[in-house]
Amino acid sequence: xxxxxxxxxxxxxxxxxxxxxxxxxxxxxxxxxxxxxxxxxxxxxxxxxxxxxxxxxxxxxxxxxxxxxxxxxxxxxxxxxxxxxxxxxxxxxxxxxxxxxxxxxxxxxxxxxxxxxxxxxxxxxxxxx
Amino acid sequence: xxxxxxxxxxxxxxxxxxxxxxxxxxxxxxxxxxxxxxxxxxxxxxxxxxxxxxxxxxxxxxxxxxxxxxxxxxxxxxxxxxxxxxxxxxxxxxxxxxxxxxxxxxxxxxxxxxxxxxxxxxxxxxxxxxxxxxxxxxxxxxxxxxxxxxxxxxxxxxxxxxxxxxxxxxxxxxxxxxxxxxxxxxxxxxxxxxxxxxxxxxxxxxxxxxxxxxxxxxxxxxxxxxxxxxxxxxxxxxxxxxxxxxxxxxxxxxxxxxxxxxxxxxxxxxxxxxxxxxxxxxxxxxxxxxxxxxxxxxxxxxxxxxxxxxxxxxxxxxxxxxxxxxxxxxxxxxxxxxxxxxxxxxxxxxxxxxxxxxxxxxxxxxxxxxxxxxxxxxxxxxxxxxxxxxxxxxxxxxxxxxxxxxxxxxxxxxxxxxxxxxxxxxxxxxxxxxxxxxxxxxxxxxxxxxxxxxxxx
Numbered sequence: 001x002x003x004x005x006x007x008x009x010x011x012x013x014x015x016x017x018x019x020x021x022x023x024x025x026x027x028x029x030x031x032x033x034x035x036x037x038x039x040x041x042x043x044x045x046x047x048x049x050x051x052x053x054x055x056x057x058x059x060x061x062x063x064x065x066x067x068x069x070x071x072x073x074x075x076x077x078x079x080x081x082x083x084x085x086x087x088x089x090x091x092x093x094x095x096x097x098x099x100x101x102x103x104x105x106x107x108x109x110x111x112x113x114x115x116x117x118x119x120x121x122x123x124x125x126x127x128x129x
Numbered sequence: 130x131x132x133x134x135x136x137x138x139x140x141x142x143x144x145x146x147x148x149x150x151x152x153x154x155x156x157x158x159x160x161x162x163x164x165x166x167x168x169x170x171x172x173x174x175x176x177x178x179x180x181x182x183x184x185x186x187x188x189x190x191x192x193x194x195x196x197x198x199x200x201x202x203x204x205x206x207x208x209x210x211x212x213x214x215x216x217x218x219x220x221x222x223x224x225x226x227x228x229x230x231x232x233x234x235x236x237x238x239x240x241x242x243x244x245x246x247x248x249x250x251x252x253x254x255x256x257x258x259x260x261x262x263x264x265x266x267x268x269x270x271x272x273x274x275x276x277x278x279x280x281x282x283x284x285x286x287x288x289x290x291x292x293x294x295x296x297x298x299x300x301x302x303x304x305x306x307x308x309x310x311x312x313x314x315x316x317x318x319x320x321x322x323x324x325x326x327x328x329x330x331x332x333x334x335x336x337x338x339x340x341x342x343x344x345x346x347x348x349x350x351x352x353x354x355x356x357x358x359x360x361x362x363x364x365x366x367x368x369x370x371x372x373x374x375x376x377x378x379x380x381x382x383x384x385x386x387x388x389x390x391x392x393x394x395x396x397x398x399x400x401x402x403x404x405x406x407x408x409x410x411x412x413x414x415x416x417x418x419x420x421x422x423x424x425x426x427x428x429x430x431x432x433x434x435x436x437x438x439x440x441x442x443x444x445x446x447x448x449x450x451x452x453x454x455x456x457x458x459x460x461x462x463x464x465x466x467x468x469x470x471x472x473x474x475x476x477x478x479x480x481x482x483x484x485x486x487x488x489x490x491x492x493x494x495x496x497x498x499x500x501x502x503x504x505x506x507x508x509x510x511x512x513x514x515x516x517x518x519x520x521x522x523x524x525x526x527x528x529x530x531x532x533x534x535x536x537x538x539x540x541x542x543x544x545x546x547x548x549x550x551x552x553x554x555x556x557x558x559x560x561x562x563x564x565x566x567x568x569x570x571x572x573x574x575x576x577x578x579x580x581x582x583x584x585x586x
Contacts, residue, residue, distance in 0.1 A: 042421060042446070047278050067452055 002032040002126065005097055009113055010122035011073035013055075016097065017116060020104075025074055025113075028101040029061060029092065032126050037063040040089035045081040045103055052078065052105070054112055059102065061092065074112035076105035191405070193538050195568050197497070199518045199559030200345070200543035201262065201292050202406070203398045205373070205486060206563055207470075208477050211400050215470040229442045235465070236440035239428045242472040248480075249372050250392045251380025252414035256425040258468045262395025263295040265411030266339065266369055267302035268424050269393045272415070273337035273365045274308060275457060276390070276422040280363050282334045283308045288322050289315040290344035291369055293548035311335070317551060320346045320511030320520060324354040331362060337391075341369035342378075346557065347494070347518025348511055349378075356385030365390040365419075372412060373398040374516050376483035377491070381414075391415045399483075400474025401467045410464030410471065421446040424457065489562035490517035493569065497560040500573040504580060510555055518559045520545065520552065525583050527554040533579045539572055 004010075009017045014033035018026045034040070042062040052058055052072040059070040081103040085091060092100035107113075117125065135143075144150065156164065175183065196204045214220070219234060229236060239257045246255035259265045270285050287296060289312050299310060311330075316323040321344060338359040342350040352368070359366040366389040368381040375381070382388035397409040415423050421444070429443030447457045478486065494517045502509050506524035523530050527544050534541035542556035549555070560569060 044421070062446070067446075067455075069455070 002030065002035060003097070004031070004119045004123050006119040008097070008119065009073070009116035010119065010125075011071065011116055012125065013071045013073070015070065015073040017073050017113070018097075019113070023107070024079065024104050025076065025107050026101050026104050027058075027070075027073060028096055029070065030122070031096045033068075034093050034096045034100070037061065037068060038065045039063055040092045043085040043089050043092065043102070045085065046078045048078050048081060050078045051108075052076065054115070061089075070102060072105075073116060074105070074107060074109070076108040078103050079106050080104040187405075194535075194540050195538060195564070195571065196403075196540045197558050197560055197564070197572060198540050198543050199347070199561075200557050201294070201395060201397075202403050202409070203371075203373075203490075203517075203559065203561055204403055204563050205398055205400075205490075205561050207400050207402060207474060210477060211470050211474045214473050215466060220469050221466065230439070233440055235469075236428050236442070238469055238472050240430055240440050241476070242468050243428060245472065245475045246372070246412045246414050249375040249380065250368075250370070250414040251382030251388065252392055253417040254420050254423070254427060255412060255414040256423050256427055258396070258464050259393070259411030259413055259425060260464060261407065261409045261411045262369070262393065262397075263292070263298035263411075264302065265393035265395070265413055266291070266295045266367075267299045268411075268413065269339065269367045269369075269391045270299055270303050270308065270310070270337065271306070271457065272391060272419065272422050272424065273367060276419045277336040277363070277365050280334045280336050282336055284333065284335045285310055286330060286335045286338045286364070287312050288338075288340050288344070288350070289313055290320070290322055290346060290348070290350065291339065291341040292345045295341075295369065315344075318511075319513050320344070320348045321350050321513050322355065324351050324358060327355070327358045327362075335362070335364050337365040337367050339367040339369060343371060343374050343516035343518070346511060346520050347515040347559070348513040349515060352381075352384040354385070356387070356389055360385065360387055368392040368394075370394045371398055371516070372396060373483060373487050373490075376480065377487040378516070388416075390419055396464075396467065396471050399471040401470060408464055408467055410467040420444065423447070486562050487517070490560070491515075493517070493560035493562060493564050494519055494558070496566075497558060497564070497569050497572065500569060501558075501576060504573070504577050507576070507580070510552060517561065518557055520555050520557055522552070523554045523556065524580065525554065527556050529583075530554075530576070530579055531556065534572075534575060537575045537579075539575055541572065541576070 010030065014030045016028050016030050020026055040061060040063050044060040046052065046058045053075045054072055056072045057069050058072045061068050061070060082101050243255040243257065259268055273285065274283055285308065287310050303310065313322060313326065315321060338355060340350055340352060340355050342352050344350055356366040368384065368389040370381060370392060372394055381392045392414045394412055395409050396412050401409055413423065424447050426445040426448065427443050429441055431439055431441050433439045498509055498519045498521065501507050501521055508522045510520040510522050527546055531541050531544055542558040545552050545555045545557055
């Protein structure tokens with residue numbers, strides 16, 4: 001059974017969003033997604049300063065099995081990317097919700113969060129797959 | 130025997146099964162107006178015998194000619210062993226392996242090829258080859274735009290001294306992709322790029338600056354200054370280089386402070402016969418940072434479960450089966466046979482052999498220039514340092530002179546008039562290590578004769 005932390009928001013494309021203490025949105029891919037993809041070998045991240053709209057492509061995660069695009073779950077400006085993933089892409093497998101985070105963005109529109117799924121809704125989504 | 134195994138009956142059965150009338154119905158989705166209307170310009174098929182006769186007739190046209198043309202394809206000596214080994218069944222039939230790891234011999238050959246190219250360029254990694262030098266430059270443009278995301282631009286600076294046909298191919302391949310190619314003028318006195326003009330381009334941003342060195346005229350560019358300018362202006366630096374020249378010039382990884390980011394070129398000078406224009410192959414190498422943006426594939430060396438050496442497909446980050454619709458490279462096969470020959474050629478020649486070929490070609494071209502420019506009104510056009518090609522100007526129509534030379538079985542050079550009309554009656558000449566003292570003298574005497582006749586006329 002995949003780990004689906006209840007305090008996070010989720011997209012249908014299997015990204016998660018956490019709002020940190022400063023109100024910034026941190027984005028990663030879910031435990032379920034990393035399980036499907038398998039061992040990560042490479043991550044391509046957006047550039048700091050990029051302005052992204054919801055569902056824009058913001059990078060690629062590549063595993064031994066497949067390469068998969070990452071979509072922005074919310075809109076905003078990229079303010080930080082997880083540089084450590086360049087050398088340790090396996091963090092996405094081991095800690096998808098912690099050291100495996102992908103990037104941080106400055107939310108353009110708080111209302112975007114309301115469009116996302118709750119943990120329960122996401123659990124239902126992947127149960128149907 | 131036809132190569133399509135379906136009988137009329139088979140086809141009918143298949144059409145009936147899926148419930149359509151004719152094969153054409155399968156293409157209904159494609160508007161009639163844009164479908165190919167037959168291949169009018171292609172002649173009807175010849176029998177094997179007729180084809181053999183035609184080709185040997187054409188091959189004879191190439192015989193007994195002394196070649197002094199370079200311009201991207203060079204007549205170098207290829208040891209007999211190179212193609213003798215290349216034509217072995219194991220190599221000849223080994224197309225890109227689809228069950229790659231089962232073809233260890235092919236993978237090892239490609240691995241050695243990549244290692245040789247990495248050695249010649251000094252760069253971190255080389256791929257398993259591209260189609261040719263021209264499409265290699267286009268791939269380098271696309272790769273630079275992918276790799277230079279910071280620049281956030283689809284503009285690329287291209288030196289005007291890059292092979293004109295390469296530039297045409299670049300336009301053809303990239304212009305439909307919303308990429309703007311800005312061609313930089315060269316200095317007509319020196320025949321190289323004048324780095325000072327680059328300051329005119331500092332107000333805008335470009336993904337890359339592409340330099341050919343030795344350039345199309347055979348001249349050596351100010352590569353250090355240009356590479357450093359590129360890096361200071363957030364541009365990637367791309368080298369287009371004859372791989373043979375790298376055996377005597379410093380590796381592209383040492384251009385400027387940090388070296389170039391990408392190098393491409395045509396591998397023909399390394400063991401591939403001129404063969405009326407191909408097939409040749411392109412090489413491509415890059416820094417570690419850009420490796421995942423490189424088209425094609427990379428073969429790696431590893432060990433199996435028992436610790437024995439083995440070779441494997443290590444990286445093919447841009448290919449269709451990895452990136453599906455997002456694939457940015459359709460080079461999933463390589464120019465396998467030409468690359469095999471080239472790898473064997475490099476192994477046989479060794480670093481010293483390649484250096485000697487390059488040096489001998491430089492010396493021969495210098496001899497040719499010295500001799501030809503003794504003729505009245507035949508002048509060396511550019512006095513820059515050069516590799517094994519040079520531009521000379523003629524006192525009369527260049528096309529007519531080249532034709533008169535050809536009538537005497539001398540292929541006297543490449544007429545620059547089509548691409549560089551500002552140079553007047555100028556030709557690009559080359560004498561590789563294959564040209565003997567007598568060959569060079571014959572060219573001199575014949576040219577002298579032709580020009581003295583035209584003077585009297």
